[in-house]
Amino acid sequence: MRLAVTIMILLLLAACARVVPPAPRITMSPAADTASAATERGLTVTADGGRLTSVLAYAGRDLVPGSFDASHTRWHSSWTLRPGTQYVVNAVAAGGDGVAAQIAGRFRTLSPQHTLAIGSVTPADGETVGVGMPIIVTFTGPVADRAAVERALEVRSGVEGAWHWFGDRQVVYRTRSMWPARREVVLDAHLAGVRAGPGTYGTADRTVSFEVGRAMVSTVDTRTHQMVVKQDGEVAQRMAVSAGMGTTEEYTTTSGVHLTMDKADPVRMISPGREKGEPGYYDEVIDYAVRISNSGEYVHAMDNEWAQGRANVSHGCINARPDQAEWFYEHALRGDPVIITGTTRKLTPDNGWGFWQFTWADWLSGSELPIQS
Structure with missing residues (x-):
């Protein structure tokens, strides 16, 4: 009898016993205590047997942006890692029955043999520009891995656009159609840690924000010697002009979509x-x-009203009555389109900011990223 009671108690205890699941296992890459971690793959934190509930990573004193996957078992930094920098990582994961795990680790990224930086960005930070304005990024050295660098250039505007490379030191962003008027645009160049070539890494990020102003578009017909300036679709000025005399190629005004520079x-x-x-x-x-343009073309004042509206007599520029040229000068923003027609000389894409001479398909062909059109 006593044996039967003992067996029954043991069976009840076994039935009531709970199996405690193991705690989640958290790993990070680069691994903790790495002394010269690669930068181009970013930072990844993974939970095995649970879900990540918190990941905080710091590059020096700066919080590292990142995101979880749908299952919350993986967190990855948004961009590459800053070279020559100490990173500190703290992560927490929760498993079954509330079992939790936590890790804290640090590592240091590599110091590059060669560095790459942004030498200049056009337009300037805080500038108000015209609706045709490109974004021109010039680097301090040659870029071997253009795709990696291009992926790091983020334009936030809500407008379709793409990058086009002009050599290995300059890349230009153009929209598919002209910018909408009064649009805020932000360029975030996440260059720090990007491997731009063998032993060459970007060292610093750069942010430039600018505003597209009112839409001012000018059209010039060299055959009728007239220039019409519209602001937001309404005629603001009608100007009698004189264009290039056309006796030589040098003295022939170029036809095409120019931008004020x-x-x-x-x-x-x-x-x-x-x-x-x-x-x-x-x-x-x-x-x-x-x-x-870069071939010496301007819209400018000239006191030769006998020719304006009647004949083309300039060395290639568009000249107008001084008071109207002054009005145009005062109202012009960089990137305002000036569309010229009627001559035998075409504006080439590499003449100043002649980027609108490209079709959209041709513009996309200058990108190193997959075409999405």
Whole structure:
């Protein structure tokens, strides 16, 4: 009888016993205590046998951005890691029946043999620009792995656009169509830790924000000698103009979608490749000059109203009555389109900011990333 009672008690205890599941196992890559971790793969934290509930990673004093996967078993940093930097990681995971696990680790990323940085960005931070404005990023050295660098360039605007490489030191962002007026645009260049080539890594991120202003688009018909300026679709100015005389290619205004690039008052204009006294030589100081190409073309003031609206007599520029040229000068933003028609000389994409001469398909062909159109 006593034996039967003992067996019954043992059976009841066995039935009531709970199996405690093992605690989750958390791992991180790069592993803790790594002295020269790779940067290009970022930071990954993984939970085996549970779900990650918290991951906090710091690069020095800066919080590292990242995200969980759908199952919350994996966390990955949003971008590459900063070279030559100590990282500290704290992660917590929860398993079955509330069993939790926690890790704390640190590692240091590699110090690169060669570095790459952004030398310049156009437009400038805080600038207000025209609706045709590109984003031009120039690097301090050659980029061997263009795809890796291009992936690190994030443009936040809500507008479709793409990058196009011009050589191994410069990449340009253009939208498929002109920017919408009054749009905020932010470029985040997540370059730190990007492997741009053998032994070459980006060292610093860069953020530039700018605003697209009102839509000012000018059209010039060199055959009728007229320029029409519209702001937000409404005619703001009608200007009688004179374009290039067309006696040589140099003196022929280029047809195409130009962008205003800069302006100055006054500008000294000297005939290229000619000495004083030679035929075609000129040296003039010009008022209210707005540059629209790299081949010497401006919209500017000229006191030759006898030709404006009647004949093309300039060396290639678009000249207008001084008061109207002053109005255009004062209202022009960098990146305002100036669309010129009627000549035999075409604006080439590499002449100033002639990027709108590319079709969208041709523009996409200059990207190193898969085409998505």
